[in-house]
Amino acid sequence: MQFPVLSVIVLSPIIAGLLILLIPANRKTEIRMAALAAATLAMLLSAWVYFSYDVQQGGYQFIEHYTWLRQMGISYIVAVDGMNAPLVLLTGVVMFTGVLISWGLDDRPREFFAFLFILASGVFGVFVAQDLFMLFFFYEIAVFPMYLLISIWGWVQTREYAAMKLTLYLFIGSVVALIGGLAMYFEAGMVSFSMWDLARAGFSTEFQIFWFPFVFLGFAVLGGIFPFHNWSPDGHVAAPTAVSMFHAGVLMKLGAFAALRVGIMLLPEGAQFWKIGIMALALVNVVYGAFIAMVQTDFKYVIGFSSVSHMGLVMLGFSTLTPEGLTGAGLQMFSHGVMTALFFAVVGMVYDRAHTREINALGGFSKKMPWVAVAFIVGGLVSMGMPGLSGFVAEFPIFMGVWRVRPLVAIVAAISIVITASYIIRIIGRVFFGKMPEEFEHHIGDVTALDKLALVLLCAIMITIGVYPAIMAPMVSSGVESILRLLGGA
Amino acid sequence: MTIESFEPTMLLAILPEILLLVLIGFVLALDAVWKPEQRRALGWLTAGGLALIMVLALAVSRPSEDPRLVWGGMLRHDWFGFAFKMLFLFGAAITALFAMDAEELGKRGEFYVLMLVSTLGMNLMASASDLIMLYLAIETTSIPLYVLSGFMRHDDHSTEAGFKYMLFGAAASAVMLYGLTLLYGFAGDTSFYSLGLAMHNAELPLLPIVGSLVLILVGFAFKISAVPLHFWAPDVYEGAPTPVAGFLSTASKAAGFAVLLRVLLSIFTPVALPSWTGLLAVVAVMTMTLGNALALFQKNIKRLLAYSSIAHAGYILIGIVAISRLAVTGVVFYLIAYLITNLAAFGIVATFWRVVGSDQIADYAGMSRRKPWLAMAMLVAFLSLAGMPPLAGFVAKVFVFAAAVQADYIWLAVVGVLNSIVGLYYYLTVLKVVYLYRSEETEGLPLPISRPSAIALTVLTLGILLVGTLFGPWFSLAEQVAKAVLRNY
Numbered sequence: 001m002q003f004p005v006l007s008v009i010v011l012s013p014i015i016a017g018l019l020i021l022l023i024p025a026n027r028k029t030e031i032r033m034a035a036l037a038a039a040t041l042a043m044l045l046s047a048w049v050y051f052s053y054d055v056q057q058g059g060y061q062f063i064e065h066y067t068w069l070r071q072m073g074i075s076y077i078v079a080v081d082g083m084n085a086p087l088v089l090l091t092g093v094v095m096f097t098g099v100l101i102s103w104g105l106d107d108r109p110r111e112f113f114a115f116l117f118i119l120a121s122g123v124f125g126v127f128v129a130q131d132l133f134m135l136f137f138f139y140e141i142a143v144f145p146m147y148l149l150i151s152i153w154g155w156v157q158t159r160e161y162a163a164m165k166l167t168l169y170l171f172i173g174s175v176v177a178l179i180g181g182l183a184m185y186f187e188a189g190m191v192s193f194s195m196w197d198l199a200r201a202g203f204s205t206e207f208q209i210f211w212f213p214f215v216f217l218g219f220a221v222l223g224g225i226f227p228f229h230n231w232s233p234d235g236h237v238a239a240p241t242a243v244s245m246f247h248a249g250v251l252m253k254l255g256a257f258a259a260l261r262v263g264i265m266l267l268p269e270g271a272q273f274w275k276i277g278i279m280a281l282a283l284v285n286v287v288y289g290a291f292i293a294m295v296q297t298d299f300k301y302v303i304g305f306s307s308v309s310h311m312g313l314v315m316l317g318f319s320t321l322t323p324e325g326l327t328g329a330g331l332q333m334f335s336h337g338v339m340t341a342l343f344f345a346v347v348g349m350v351y352d353r354a355h356t357r358e359i360n361a362l363g364g365f366s367k368k369m370p371w372v373a374v375a376f377i378v379g380g381l382v383s384m385g386m387p388g389l390s391g392f393v394a395e396f397p398i399f400m401g402v403w404r405v406r407p408l409v410a411i412v413a414a415i416s417i418v419i420t421a422s423y424i425i426r427i428i429g430r431v432f433f434g435k436m437p438e439e440f441e442h443h444i445g446d447v448t449a450l451d452k453l454a455l456v457l458l459c460a461i462m463i464t465i466g467v468y469p470a471i472m473a474p475m476v477s478s479g480v481e482s483i484l485r486l487l488g489g490a
Numbered sequence: 491m492t493i494e495s496f497e498p499t500m501l502l503a504i505l506p507e508i509l510l511l512v513l514i515g516f517v518l519a520l521d522a523v524w525k526p527e528q529r530r531a532l533g534w535l536t537a538g539g540l541a542l543i544m545v546l547a548l549a550v551s552r553p554s555e556d557p558r559l560v561w562g563g564m565l566r567h568d569w570f571g572f573a574f575k576m577l578f579l580f581g582a583a584i585t586a587l588f589a590m591d592a593e594e595l596g597k598r599g600e601f602y603v604l605m606l607v608s609t610l611g612m613n614l615m616a617s618a619s620d621l622i623m624l625y626l627a628i629e630t631t632s633i634p635l636y637v638l639s640g641f642m643r644h645d646d647h648s649t650e651a652g653f654k655y656m657l658f659g660a661a662a663s664a665v666m667l668y669g670l671t672l673l674y675g676f677a678g679d680t681s682f683y684s685l686g687l688a689m690h691n692a693e694l695p696l697l698p699i700v701g702s703l704v705l706i707l708v709g710f711a712f713k714i715s716a717v718p719l720h721f722w723a724p725d726v727y728e729g730a731p732t733p734v735a736g737f738l739s740t741a742s743k744a745a746g747f748a749v750l751l752r753v754l755l756s757i758f759t760p761v762a763l764p765s766w767t768g769l770l771a772v773v774a775v776m777t778m779t780l781g782n783a784l785a786l787f788q789k790n791i792k793r794l795l796a797y798s799s800i801a802h803a804g805y806i807l808i809g810i811v812a813i814s815r816l817a818v819t820g821v822v823f824y825l826i827a828y829l830i831t832n833l834a835a836f837g838i839v840a841t842f843w844r845v846v847g848s849d850q851i852a853d854y855a856g857m858s859r860r861k862p863w864l865a866m867a868m869l870v871a872f873l874s875l876a877g878m879p880p881l882a883g884f885v886a887k888v889f890v891f892a893a894a895v896q897a898d899y900i901w902l903a904v905v906g907v908l909n910s911i912v913g914l915y916y917y918l919t920v921l922k923v924v925y926l927y928r929s930e931e932t933e934g935l936p937l938p939i940s941r942p943s944a945i946a947l948t949v950l951t952l953g954i955l956l957v958g959t960l961f962g963p964w965f966s967l968a969e970q971v972a973k974a975v976l977r978n979y
Binding site: 021025068069070071072108110111133136137138140141143144147148151152160164167168171172175176178179182183185186 | 816858859862866869873878879880884888889891892895896900903904907908910911914915918921922925926961962965966969
């Protein structure tokens with residue numbers, strides 16, 4: 001039997017979290033070291049899975065299959081394919097950098113890392129789950145630690161409101177999807193929650209058309225789809241840095257991925273029927289999100305709304321149901337995850353030192369923190385879709401796919417690139433260049449070596465994919481092929 | 491199924507009850523002999539004795555696959571009754587541990603004796619298969635509970651709770667008794683299974699039978715605190731000693747569901763099925779919605795838990811409305827999960843009250859800094875009540891809602907999930923106070939947990955995690971229980 005690497009990736013964070021709880025609360029250094037060790041392990045293992053996935057062979061690999069509850073046909077099935085392997089890697093990277101960034105956290109770090117790791121286990125679990133029940137199980141595990149993480153360690157002014165809003169939105173979405181999932185299970189009548197079985201169930205067209213909106217939108221709430229995106233900027237802003245990174249970087253992909261995995265892949269005819277509706281919603285996300293981001297004066301809200309806009313591109317890619325669009329969406333999930341984690345890390349670093357996020361009150365930070373400024377510029381270029389960086393590799397196929405289906409939508413969506421450029425350039429100009437206000441001159445220092453390590457790692461990933469797309473694109477395409485087979489060669 | 495004449499193996503069927511009587515005798519005798527300061531150890535004796543009874547019962551008096559009617563048809567020896575008995579014994583043992591260090595409770599032998607008598611009554615409720623036995627068992631359960639609710643004589647709230655509970659309980663019980671007599675009057679029989687057979691053969695007039703069912707349901711609805719017979723619960727839970735409130739909301743409620751299931755399934759199914767599913771569906775919706783809605787406004791944690799336990803009765807009723815193999819399995823599973831979870835929740839409240847002397851939610855501020863472990867146990871218990879994985883409450887809810895979807899009660903499942911969102915809101919509000927708010931004056935103060943409470947909370951917390959992750963064995967058990975009661979359905 002091969003080494004159960006995926007199970008180790010899924011379960012090691014939660015076990016590490018529980019072990020961390022056993023360390024006495026005042027031994028903060030030991031707690032941080034333990035957290036870093038666990039995060040390093042998860043990242044290395046996820047990288048190992050990513051690089052040893054055999055793209056030539058394709059399909060599902062690293063399969064583990066155990067019966068969980070025979071009578072109901074609930075199994076514990078984990079596997080990776082071209083679609084979720086990059087997302088597993090993304091989670092590992094964000095988890096590792098999140099721990100680095102949170103090194104200075106001083107209020108109950110033990111509980112913080114424990115909850116963060118429970119969240120990480122939930123996220124890993126959803127990405128690799130091939131059983132519908134298991135997917136819901138881990139999905140909920142990923143939702144509830146958010147509440148505690150935001151409300152306890154978040155930004156004092158909005159944390160209670162934002163945490164409750166986020167949790168309730170996501171919970172509503174997931175239970176609506178759960179009812180849809182149960183309906184699929186009974187309609188299939190196979191006494192199996194395995195998504196591989198459900199994909200073969202042959203649901204009637206009416207059934208698919210009826211249930212698709214519930215399942216897709218239920219999950220897409222977490223992906224930030226319009227008009228259910230409202231929780232996300234508030235949640236991002238209120239969350240502590242590492243949680244914002246996790247949240248925008250990984251959790252929103254969780255929603256989009258689950259909407260793809262359960263909605264589009266299990267109810268393909270429903271997806272065909274509703275694709276124009278999804279495309280319309282996603283288009284609103286892309287354009288409206290970008291416009292709202294442009295008028296924000298709070299640094300973190302700009303990034304929060306830019307996430308809404310960029311996640312719209314993922315949904316837009318899904319809605320094309322074409323190879324280009326889906327491949328682009330898969331790449332965008334990874335690229336945006338890394339990029340937005342970097343953005344939130346930068347915002348956190350600036351805020352920790354300046355204690356304000358008002359863009360107009362900041363300035364000249366490139367002199368004090370050159371590394372941060374460079375990292376933000378790299379991230380900004382990715383966000384504008386500059387060739388040679390991962391954003392271009394992801395967004396170009398999406399626009400190609402949209403162009404093939406609805407050229408007008410592609411043109412309208414492309415407006416967002418211009419707007420994105422405007423707000424990113426504004427931030428770079430105002431925050432990092434220009435003159436530094438008097439009050440910051442003396443007490444602002446550079447970031448720590450751990451922070452720099454996190455920034456370098458995130459930038460390196462974006463540049464590598466931009467320069468050498470072959471490291472990821474073929475893998476995602478191979479994942480897309482199996483989705484297209486389900487869609488019946490559409 | 492025929493009624494067997496006496497044979498010695500029948501003693502095995504009531505072994506838990508016999509051993510309970512022996513234990514009651516021991517507690518009474520030692521209570522008389524021991525000095526007052528030694529009497530705290532009666533709690534260890536009760537809990538240990540109950541654990542021993544469970545072990546012995548599991549070893550020798552497990553029922554076979556084929557249910558038997560024993561003792562002149564008064565009791566039915568089957569997995570349904572047996573599993574519920576184990577649940578009650580477990581609940582009583584945990585309650586004894588929580589009560590040991592509670593003022594006015596732990597050092598008094600009467601407390602343990604009354605609780606054990608009530609447990610004896612519940613055991614008989616779970617296996618009763620005759621109208622007379624059923625009524626006697628319900629009264630044996632209820633009367634000690636009335637006394638226990640009013641146990642703290644010097645506390646007006648407790649006295650009020652005891653009195654209120656008794657008055658309402660007696661009224662509901664009288665209505666139920668009226669229903670039982672009517673049923674006997676129309677059918678001329680008291681055995682559940684002969685009644686069921688007569689119904690099946692269409693020998694009985696349907697309308698009067700359904701009328702008597704409605705009256706009987708009044709008594710059951712009171713026990714499970716379903717709307718519109720829920721109103722006693724918040725007042726009684728608030729006033730009663732906290733360990734007693736925990737016992738009321740778990741073991742006593744589970745016993746109510748046990749008799750509800752058995753009576754509905756043995757007598758009124760399938761012939762009278764359409765007449766009660768509609769009624770119970772309405773009751774379920776009202777119970778969930780009202781319980782959750784009123785829980786939103788509570789400032790007292792015991793009242794909040796009371797309304798939450800009303801809401802949970804509503805979720806469980808969904809499973810009874812959906813009535814199928816999966817549904818009954820889900821109901822039993824839900825009861826197992828709910829029992830351990832709610833016992834933990836009340837146990838934490840009792841532990842906190844013993845030190846702080848307050849049940850106000852606002853006074854829980856800063857608890858996670860004072861006692862991280864107690865806060866963690868509370869997190870586990872409340873999130874399990876809210877239905878979050880990997881805790882017991884999540885799987886239980888999924889099974890019940892799944893049963894509703896399977897039986898084409900999708901609207902009922904939707905009402906259920908919408909309600910669980912409201913539930914999540916107020917559970918999180920409490921956790922917010924525990925984890926987020928600080929309290930200047932109490933922050934440094936110790937919050938000691940007594941050893942019995944620590945043991946009980948550890949067992950319950952691990953149990954919640956265990957049922958929520960490795961749910962296979964529990965599901966199999968629940969399925970076996972469902973099979974036993976659905977046999978003639």
